[in-house]
Amino acid sequence: MKILVCISIVPDTTSKITKEESDNFLKKSDLTFIVGPYDDYALSRAIEIKESIENVEVAVLHVGLEASEPLIRKCLALGADYAIRINGDPQSSIQIANEICNYVKENNFDLILMGKEAIDYNSGMIHGLVASGLNFNHFSPVMKLEVKDQGIEVQIETDFGKSTIQCNLPAVLGCQEPIAEWKIPSMRGIMTARTKELKVYEMKNNESNFEITNESVNETNRKQILIPKENLDLLIQALKKDIQFN
Amino acid sequence: MINLAVFLDFKHNKLTNNSKSLLTFANSLAENHSDIHLYLYTVQTINNCNIPETIKVESITSFKVDNHIYFSTNASLDNLVSQLKNANITHIFSSKSILNDLIGAKLSMILHYELITNIKSLQVEDGRFHFSKSIFSGKAIAKMNGIVGPCIAIFPKGFTGDIIPDDQIKTKEIKINQLSSTLTSTSIIIEESLIQGEIQLSEAEIVVGAGRGLKDPQNWEIIEKLAGTIKAATACSKPVSDLNWRPHHEHVGQTGIKISPKLYIACGISGAIQHLAGVNGSGTIVVINNDPDAPFIKHADYIVLGDLFTIVPELTKLFDEV
Numbered sequence A: 001m002k003i004l005v006c007i008s009i010v011p012d013t014t015s016k017i018t019k020e021e022s023d024n025f026l027k028k029s030d031l032t033f034i035v036g037p038y039d040d041y042a043l044s045r046a047i048e049i050k051e052s053i054e055n056v057e058v059a060v061l062h063v064g065l066e067a068s069e070p071l072i073r074k075c076l077a078l079g080a081d082y083a084i085r086i087n088g089d090p091q092s093s094i095q096i097a098n099e100i101c102n103y104v105k106e107n108n109f110d111l112i113l114m115g116k117e118a119i120d121y122n123s124g125m126i127h128g129l130v131a132s133g134l135n136f137n138h139f140s141p142v143m144k145l146e147v148k149d150q151g152i153e154v155q156i157e158t159d160f161g162k163s164t165i166q167c168n169l170p171a172v173l174g175c176q177e178p179i180a181e182w183k184i185p186s187m188r189g190i191m192t193a194r195t196k197e198l199k200v201y202e203m204k205n206n207e208s209n210f211e212i213t214n215e216s217v218n219e220t221n222r223k224q225i226l227i228p229k230e231n232l233d234l235l236i237q238a239l240k241k242d243i244q245f246n
Numbered sequence B: 001m002i003n004l005a006v007f008l009d010f011k012h013n014k015l016t017n018n019s020k021s022l023l024t025f026a027n028s029l030a031e032n033h034s035d036i037h038l039y040l041y042t043v044q045t046i047n048n049c050n051i052p053e054t055i056k057v058e059s060i061t062s063f064k065v066d067n068h069i070y071f072s073t074n075a076s077l078d079n080l081v082s083q084l085k086n087a088n089i090t091h092i093f094s095s096k097s098i099l100n101d102l103i104g105a106k107l108s109m110i111l112h113y114e115l116i117t118n119i120k121s122l123q124v125e126d127g128r129f130h131f132s133k134s135i136f137s138g139k140a141i142a143k144m145n146g147i148v149g150p151c152i153a154i155f156p157k158g159f160t161g162d163i164i165p166d167d168q169i170k171t172k173e174i175k176i177n178q179l180s181s182t183l184t185s186t187s188i189i190i191e192e193s194l195i196q197g198e199i200q201l202s203e204a205e206i207v208v209g210a211g212r213g214l215k216d217p218q219n220w221e222i223i224e225k226l227a228g229t230i231k232a233a234t235a236c237s238k239p240v241s242d243l244n245w246r247p248h249h250e251h252v253g254q255t256g257i258k259i260s261p262k263l264y265i266a267c268g269i270s271g272a273i274q275h276l277a278g279v280n281g282s283g284t285i286v287v288i289n290n291d292p293d294a295p296f297i298k299h300a301d302y303i304v305l306g307d308l309f310t311i312v313p314e315l316t317k318l319f320d321e322v
């Protein structure tokens, strides 16, 4: 079985986002980047599957610039077999999805795992777009994944509750916790990652309808009013004024 | 000419609050721009459809689906796609839900329409839609160039803010054009569990969240009582769901659900940045914590310092008296 895990490289949530007065864009140089936390869940599950059944190959794919390579190597250190970077600076989900679709069409995978959403633009769309482009089965958000009888069994969230579903491969899944435990690379993993293959291809389609023209920091100023615990009715009065309480 | 389709969501045959505000918003765009024409669609099965009287649309196209839509293939949308093409729909608005995201992604790929999510604001100028998006889990805002050509826009919950209570608006019943899906799916449902009774977290206008400060799953009784009294949904922090004190679908934050209720009351939650990432879209935030240095304090509108085990029950009592 061939599994492809698609990863996003995103600013760490704890990094403080700032902007130069004169500039229209956020300061990227101050940010620490990480592999998307949901993608980490997807990768961890892929590696668990590889470790538990025979003949599983796990590849990691990222559409982005060379600066991402140390983080792609980290995924190899966690246990992925090889990696693919499609070089470019994509502007939209559709662009990324098309690049992934092209690669999968030429290289056949049984299972494509992604995170539920990337935490930079929080769209949660790329897995749906890829599934639609390839006409594969698609589930998101997936909380449990087991490989069973040539297919998979997944537990998904719907707008009404949860469902457990058996489906055929190929499939594209958007993963979220508790699908797996996050992993930490071992020393041996780090050593072997250096010799694993990282293939680089160029993005085929660099045109986008989309362009970000300005970025700004979103500052919601909170009121910061201290309510003495002896006077909780003050809180109720304040809330009644702020939101129409019924 | 912009033919704008608004995809509406219903719950028990009633328009949801998110759909009502999205419809009101789309209608105001149509009223202010003579080249925008409004059409209504739904992918839910409905028996009747009542919309605010001010909306000058006389029918809705209902694309009949069942739960299988969550895992059917592109082909299931054939009828909907040809209907959208025949009606010359150029723009689609829907509000964020698991189902609408799935359908939005499929339609975008099939129709080659641009896809825009997490919309913070939208202006129409020179026949172009100019969007601002909320990015980095709400920490920043990105403005985009005007989109040329067709697009599908998915609006976060509570996009346009205030909702007018049902009894204050006159509604009218409109005609339903039924359209059915040709279901093609090889998947089999093994088990289904439906959320019953409780208020759904992502839809809730008031949310009571609780964290590790509760110490023990048994203690959630006081949280549930408070939530019950103010008709709130309950939420929790990640460690709480990791410990299996509460179900995973209640976990909010960077790796959980993002909520934007009118009021969020956080009890015994420290306010780690990953938790804030899921709740900073809330209207008013109340923090109950016994640690004056808890990071959440800086992100709160109202702060009550002290022991939640006495404050929460007392607050419940006071709300009950209101």
Ligand SMILES: Cc1cc2nc3c(=O)[nH]c(=O)nc-3n(C[C@H](O)[C@H](O)[C@H](O)COP(=O)(O)OP(=O)(O)OC[C@H]3O[C@@H](n4cnc5c(N)ncnc54)[C@H](O)[C@@H]3O)c2cc1C
Residues within 6 Å of the ligand: A037, B210, B211, B212, B213, B214, B236, B237, B238, B239, B240, B251, B252, B253, B254, B255, B256, B267, B268, B269, B270, B271, B272, B273, B274, B275, B278, B288, B289, B290, B291, B294, B306, B307, B308, B309
């Ligand atoms: C990549 C990553 C992703 C993450 N994603 C998420 C996420 O999506 N959501 C999330 O919530 N977390 C997430 N976390 C975890 C996050 O960093 C925090 O660890 C977590 O939010 C802390 O949970 P807590 O506030 O319940 O617990 P604690 O940090 O232990 O806080 C408990 C709070 O309760 C207070 N307290 C204790 N007793 C009382 C009392 N009697 N009365 C009043 N107050 C009391 C304490 O003062 C303290 O502030 C993530 C972490 C990482 C690394």
Ligand SMILES: Nc1ncnc2c1ncn2[C@@H]1O[C@H](COP(=O)(O)O)[C@@H](O)[C@H]1O
Residues within 6 Å of the ligand: A006, A007, A008, A009, A036, A038, A039, A061, A062, A063, A064, A090, A093, A096, A113, A114, A115, A116, A117, A118, A119, A121, A122, A123, A124, A125, A126, A127
């Ligand atoms: N640049 C990228 N390259 C490869 N995969 C990506 C990229 N961006 C996002 N993804 C994958 O798509 C998922 C959903 O992303 P999004 O739709 O942007 O929220 C992520 O969790 C990743 O698994």
